[in-house]
Structure formats: C-alpha cells, structure tokens
Amino acid sequence: MGTPIQKSDFVLTPYMKSDDLQATYQILNTVVPYVCLWLLAVKVAAISIWLLPPIIVLMTLFSLRCFSLMHDCGHYSLFSSKRVNRSIGFLLGIINAIPQYPWSRDHAYHHKTNGNWERYRGVADFLSTEEFSQLNDKDRRTYAFIRQPIMAIPGGFFYLAIAPRLALILGIYDLLRHIVTCWQQDRKMSLAAIISTHKSKHWQSTTEFWDLLLNNVCVISIWIGLSYLWGASFFLSVYSIVLTCSAVVFICVFFVQHIFEDSTAHKTASWDYLQGAIEGSSYLDLPPILKWFTASIGYHNIHHLSERIPNYHLEACHQQNSHLLTNVKTLRIGDMLDCAKFILWDADSNSLVSIESFLQSTRLNSAVELSPPAIAMTIK
Numbered sequence: 001m002g003t004p005i006q007k008s009d010f011v012l013t014p015y016m017k018s019d020d021l022q023a024t025y026q027i028l029n030t031v032v033p034y035v036c037l038w039l040l041a042v043k044v045a046a047i048s049i050w051l052l053p054p055i056i057v058l059m060t061l062f063s064l065r066c067f068s069l070m071h072d073c074g075h076y077s078l079f080s081s082k083r084v085n086r087s088i089g090f091l092l093g094i095i096n097a098i099p100q101y102p103w104s105r106d107h108a109y110h111h112k113t114n115g116n117w118e119r120y121r122g123v124a125d126f127l128s129t130e131e132f133s134q135l136n137d138k139d140r141r142t143y144a145f146i147r148q149p150i151m152a153i154p155g156g157f158f159y160l161a162i163a164p165r166l167a168l169i170l171g172i173y174d175l176l177r178h179i180v181t182c183w184q185q186d187r188k189m190s191l192a193a194i195i196s197t198h199k200s201k202h203w204q205s206t207t208e209f210w211d212l213l214l215n216n217v218c219v220i221s222i223w224i225g226l227s228y229l230w231g232a233s234f235f236l237s238v239y240s241i242v243l244t245c246s247a248v249v250f251i252c253v254f255f256v257q258h259i260f261e262d263s264t265a266h267k268t269a270s271w272d273y274l275q276g277a278i279e280g281s282s283y284l285d286l287p288p289i290l291k292w293f294t295a296s297i298g299y300h301n302i303h304h305l306s307e308r309i310p311n312y313h314l315e316a317c318h319q320q321n322s323h324l325l326t327n328v329k330t331l332r333i334g335d336m337l338d339c340a341k342f343i344l345w346d347a348d349s350n351s352l353v354s355i356e357s358f359l360q361s362t363r364l365n366s367a368v369e370l371s372p373p374a375i376a377m378t379i380k
Contacts, residue, residue: 007274010321012306015313018080022312026069026078026295027088034062034095041238042230056241061293063246066095068295068311074104075307090211097160097219097243101211102167102203111307114258115276117265117345123255128345129358144355149252149340156247157240168216171202171209250294256331257282257300259352260339263329266350277304282329283318290333291315301328 037059044051072078073089086101093100113120117128124147127135135143145151175198182194203209226235264279266272284298291298295311299318302309309317318325331339342352 005274005278005324007305009324010305012302012309012317012321015317015320016077016306016308017313018077018310019312020079020081020084023078023310026312030062030065030069031092031095034059034066037062042234045234045238052238056238056245059238059242060245060249063096063242064249065293065295066092067098067246067250068293068297070096070098070100071104071107071297072295072311074100074107077308077310090215093215094218094222096246097164097215099164099208099212099215102208105204105208108307111304113276114304115264115266115273115280116268116271117347118268118271121345122259123251124343126343126345126352128347129353130347132344132355132358133362140355144343147340147343149337152248152251153244156251157244159251160243160247161240164212165216165220167202168212171200171212174198174200174202252336253284253294253297256336256339257284257297259342260329260331260335261342261352263342263352264350265345265352267347270350274305277301278325279327279329280304282331283325285330285332287333301325 037055041052041055041059044055069078070089070092073085073092076082076085079085079088089100089104093103110120117126121127126147127143132140132143175195178198179191179194182189182197200209203212223236223239226239229235258281260282262279263282264275266276278301281300281304283301286294286298296314297303297311299314302314302317302321341354341356344353344355344358345351346353346358
C-alpha cells in the first residue's frame with residue numbers, strides 16, 4: 001500500500017503568483033466586449049429583434065466570464081493587490097447584480113468545508129437520507145421537484161436579480177425594528193450604540209452592509225438609467241434573459257464540480273481537507289471556448305488545493321500535478337444531467353445517493369427485516 005498523498009507533494013507555490021498585466025488584460029477582454037455587445041444589441045433591435053439571439057448568447061457568455069473573474073477577485077488571486085481585487089470585484093459584481101464581498105465570504109466558507117457535509121450541504125441545501133426518510137410523501141415530492149435541473153432557471157434569476165435586493169430590504173427592516181425596541185427600553189441610548197449592538201442575519205459585518213448597499217444603489221440606478229435611455233421593455237427583457245442564462249450556467253457548473261457519483265461526502269469526524277479537494281471536486285473537461293468563458297474553473301481540484309492560484313495558472317498547475325490526480329473524477333458536459341440525481345447525503349457511506357437508489361435500498365432492507373418471521377411461519 002502506497003504512502004498517502006500530502007498537500008506538500010503538490011507543486012503549487014510557483015503558480016500562486018498574480019500577474020497584474022495578465023489580469024488587466026483579462027478584465028479588458030471581458031468587460032469591453034460585454035459593453036460593446038449591449039451597444040450592438042441596441043442598434044440591432046432597431047432593425048429586427050430576430051437578430052438579437054446570437055448577440056444575447058455572446059452577452060450571456062461574457063456575463064459568465066465576468067462572474068468567473070469576480071470569483072477570482074474574491075479569493076484575492078486575480079491581482080496582486082488586495083485593494084485592487086476588492087475594487088475590480090465590486091465593479092464585476094455590479095455587472096451581474098450581486099454584491100461581491102458577501103458572496104465571497106459565503107464562498108470562502110464553502111472552500112473551508114468542502115466535502116464536510118455536516119457543515120456544508122452543497123449548492124441546494126441537500127438533506128441527509130435520515131432527514132429525507134422523516135418527510136411525508138408531499139414534502140418528498142416537493143424536495144425532489146425543487147432540485148430538478150429546470151429549477152435553475154427561476155432559481156438563477158432569483159439568486160441574482162431579487163435575492164440581493166431582498167436581503168437589503170429585510171436587513172434594514174430588522175435594523176429599524178431593533179432601533180425601536182432599544183428606544184422603548186432606553187430613550188437615552190444613542191443611535192450609534194444601538195447600531196453597534198445590532199446583529200443581522202443578512203450581513204455579518206459593517207463592510208458587508210456597505211458593499212450590499214452600494215451594490216444595490218449602483219445596480220438599481222443602472223436599471224433605471226438604461227431603461228430610460230433604451231426603453232424599459234427592451235432593456236429589462238434582454239437583461240433578464242442574459243442574467244438568468246448566465247446564472248443557470250454557473251449554477252450548473254458549480255453543481256457538477258461537487259455533486260457527482262462517488263464524490264466524497266464525510267461527517268466532520270472523518271473529514272479531511274485534502275481528500276475533500278481531490279475527491280470532493282471534479283475535473284470538468286470543457287471545450288476550449290467554454291474553458292475560456294469560465295476562466296478555467298473546470299480545474300476545480302487545483303482551485304480547492306489553493307484558491308490563491310489565479311485562473312490563468314490553473315491549467316499549467318493541473319498539468320504539473322496530473323500524476324497526483326489519478327483519483328479525480330473527470331466529467332464532461334454530457335454528464336451534467338446524470339449528476340443532477342445525486343441529491344441526498346448518505347452519512348453512513350460518506351457518499352451522495354439518488355432518491356431512487358435510497359428508496360430502493362430502504363425497501364430491500366424492509367424486506368430483509370420481514371423475512372425471518374415469514375420463514376418461521378412457513379415452518380410451523
């Protein structure tokens with residue numbers, strides 16, 4: 001039996017250096033075409049709306065790439081400066097209508113717990129087989145329906161267009177209620193003191209609040225301004241399609257990078273960070289053009305081994321360490337739908353299973369338990 005692989009066995013450090021020139025080039029070759037495509041769409045729509053679909057496809061792909069580069073900024077890997085990563089990440093967040101800083105904090109938690117299914121339940125808050133077995137038939141059907149691939153369409157739109165706005169509204173409402181409650185208890189309490197004691201479930205720090213607020217101000221201002229400039233029906237319809245489609249793509253990509261047959265899914269006690277990175281993440285082998293638009297995020301095992309490796313070094317790092325990645329699950333676009341069925345966590349086997357296989361095993365176990373009494377009655 002060979003020696004277990006250690007993180008120190010991987011050659012990672014040389015690839016962790018950010019290249020500001022290359023990062024700047026990536027921002028320019030992504031944001032500039034995206035803006036130009038919007039201007040082109042306005043011109044084309046004046047001629048015929050039937051010329052819009054190919055432009056919308058390209059806009060969706062560039063929106064996806066904007067999100068992928070924002071993801072790198074959240075890991076402080078795209079540029080060498082933390083401040084530049086924050087600034088550029090904020091601007092990229094505006095393009096996709098999502099507050100970059102709170103999103104990056106949630107995403108960092110995913111990195112810290114990947115493969116530990118007691119602490120992180122995947123992209124759609126999956127249930128364990130034990131929890132699922134306690135549901136009634138109606139709740140089981142609802143659970144399965146909500147996690148169907150088709151639900152990524154409304155889910156993607158809600159995730160980008162509605163959720164950040166809703167989080168700000170609900171958070172401010174909670175804050176106002178807290179202010180009123182504090183003043184009812186002590187009218188002399190200062191507003192600053194009241195705010196300092198408020199803990200919101202919608203943001204975890206003052207920095208997150210300001211990022212959420214400024215993102216909403218910028219995004220809604222752009223919505224209003226471009227609706228006035230280009231017409232609300234044109235802008236909002238095209239924008240909604242682009243935003244929804246790009247969200248669907250990156251939700252599906254993120255899903256299959258962690259949800260697949262034989263993906264490691266351990267309890268906290270048996271969880272190992274390295275195993276979570278190698279066996280709890282897939283290598284998504286995409287065509288070159290999609291690899292570019294997703295900023296090489298398909299090399300997900302390397303990304304989880306070190307999130308400080310910028311996207312433009314991931315492929316080289318993967319090739320350098322390919323001999324250590326023999327246990328990595330390789331997936332392609334055609335495998336995506338098959339992965340969608342693994343939506344239950346089996347804590348006993350440390351694996352992900354489908355509802356169908358779980359119910360089948362449950363029926364078999366029930367049959368085995370009933371067999372001895374049946375045999376005894378036959379003998380009598």
